[in-house]
Amino acid sequence: MPDRLPVRVDPYRLAEKGRTLSGELAVDKMPRLKLLLAGSSGDVECRLVFSKQVRQYFLTGHIKGCLKLTCQRCLESYDQEIDSHFSLLLVADDREAERVQEMAEPLIVVDDELDISTIVEDEILLSMPAIPRHREERDCLSHEMVNEIESLPDTQQENPFAVLEKLKKH
Numbered sequence: 407m408p409d410r411l412p413v414r415v416d417p418y419r420l421a422e423k424g425r426t427l428s429g430e431l432a433v434d435k436m437p438r439l440k441l442l443l444a445g446s447s448g449d450v451e452c453r454l455v456f457s458k459q460v461r462q463y464f465l466t467g468h469i470k471g472c473l474k475l476t477c478q479r480c481l482e483s484y485d486q487e488i489d490s491h492f493s494l495l496l497v498a499d500d501r502e503a504e505r506v507q508e509m510a511e512p513l514i515v516v517d518d519e520l521d522i523s524t525i526v527e528d529e530i531l532l533s534m535p536a537i538p539r540h541r542e543e544r545d546c547l548s549h550e551m552v553n554e555i556e557s558l559p560d561t562q563q564e565n566p567f568a569v570l571e572k573l574k575k576h
């Protein structure tokens with residue numbers, strides 16, 4: 407069993423030590439994400455690297471998983487792969503965030519504490535497709551519909567008069 411990630415961490419302490427946290431997070435623990443899902447079971451795999459470079463603190467990460475979304479073309483649920491890399495520069499407040507915005511994606515840290523699942527949830531929400539749907543349109547057809555199309559008689563594609571001719575002969 408992979409590890410569960412801690413809920414809250416001190417990112418500065420982890421960055422000083424150059425620590426990496428990896429483990430799984432339950433989708434069920436992410437309320438904003440859950441609202442968008444067709445099914446909230448399952449986990450996402452996360453790898454979070456805390457580092458310090460020239461007096462700046464960074465959190466880089468990788469999130470992988472599979473989410474159940476509702477296809478906006480056929481309204482059936484489907485599996486959406488999530489594979490997201492991100493890099494955040496830790497800052498103390500809005501002012502600092504504005505200052506670094508040009509060169510890095512800022513993340514405001516309040517009281518030297520970060521809520522891991524909130525960050526992971528934010529990153530997943532950012533990496534979600536704008537319009538969730540099956541990758542291929544043909545995947546949208548339900549099984550019954552596919553069978554129906556396949557069982558249609560070939561005569562449908564023939565010239566209608568040729569079909570009439572056939573009927574007359576019988």
Ligand SMILES: [Zn+2]
Nearest residue numbers: 477480540546
């Ligand atoms: Zn679909």
